[in-house]
Amino acid sequence: EDQVTQSPEALRLQEGESSSLNCSYTVSGLRGLFWYRQDPGKGPEFLFTLYSAGEEKEKERLKATLTKKESFLHITAPKPEDSATYLCAVQAKGGTSYGKLTFGQGTILTVHP
Amino acid sequence: DTEVTQTPKHLVMGMTNKKSLKCEQHMGHRAMYWYKQKAKKPPELMFVYSYEKLSINESVPSRFSPECPNSSLLNLHLHALQPEDSALYLCASSLSGNEQFFGPGTRLTVL
Numbered sequence: 254e255d256q257v258t259q260s261p262e263a264l265r266l267q268e269g270e271s272s273s274l275n276c277s278y279t280v281s282g283l284r285g286l287f288w289y290r291q292d293p294g295k296g297p298e299f300l301f302t303l304y305s306a307g308e309e310k311e312k313e314r315l316k317a318t319l320t321k322k323e324s325f326l327h328i329t330a331p332k333p334e335d336s337a338t339y340l341c342a343v344q345a346k347g348g349t350s351y352g353k354l355t356f357g358q359g360t361i362l363t364v365h366p
Numbered sequence: 367d368t369e370v371t372q373t374p375k376h377l378v379m380g381m382t383n384k385k386s387l388k389c390e391q392h393m394g395h396r397a398m399y400w401y402k403q404k405a406k407k408p409p410e411l412m413f414v415y416s417y418e419k420l421s422i423n424e425s426v427p428s429r430f431s432p433e434c435p436n437s438s439l440l441n442l443h444l445h446a447l448q449p450e451d452s453a454l455y456l457c458a459s460s461l462s463g464n465e466q467f468f469g470p471g472t473r474l475t476v477l
Contacts, residue, residue, distance in 0.1 A: 296468035356408035
């Protein structure tokens with residue numbers, strides 16, 4: 254069974270204090286690993302897709318990396334508007350191409366001014 | 367148009383009511399999804415439609431009935447719901463089965 258574990262559950266940072274969120278996964282053949290940002294009461298916003306170990310993607314203050322067992326979301330010099338829940342999800346190879354995402358429990362990030 | 371829209375934004379219904387949630391996308395995506403999300407939990411997959419056919423039903427109770435009238439539209443018909451069904455219902459779509467793009471959700475309260 255596919256599993257995704259995110260840590261920490263919650264992270265409080267001061268504005269400008271860089272840090273990383275972790276996503277460990279177990280999947281029977283990785284088709285893709287996805288990062289989403291979710292604000293309270295809203296739908297998840299797509300951030301990145303990573304397909305293979307060694308791959309990196311960047312967007313503004315965010316950088317996502319992937320190894321064979323985990324992914325990191327690095328946040329450089331965060332601002333209060335980066336406060337949100339960050340969700341990691343994996344999709345396994347095989348089965349239907351439009352198949353399910355297995356989500357982690359999320360990391361609640363709070364950035365204080 | 368690069369977004370998924372959902373109506374209504376909020377819905378309050380009694381346990382004997384029948385209501386429907388609507389989802390629309392005009393990005394040419396061929397897969398559409400319904401998720402349920404409880405507070406402080408990740409989204410849980412309910413149904414997947416691929417090319418307008420139901421391809422995944424995650425053992426969802428029959429009081430939830432999905433419908434995909436065409437490639438741009440997805441409905442979720444609700445009947446005889448329970449208070450524990452109160453949640454944020456999310457629709458998503460995907461072009462190739464990889465990235466899924468979510469709508470803003472419908473906040474459902476069952477009294």
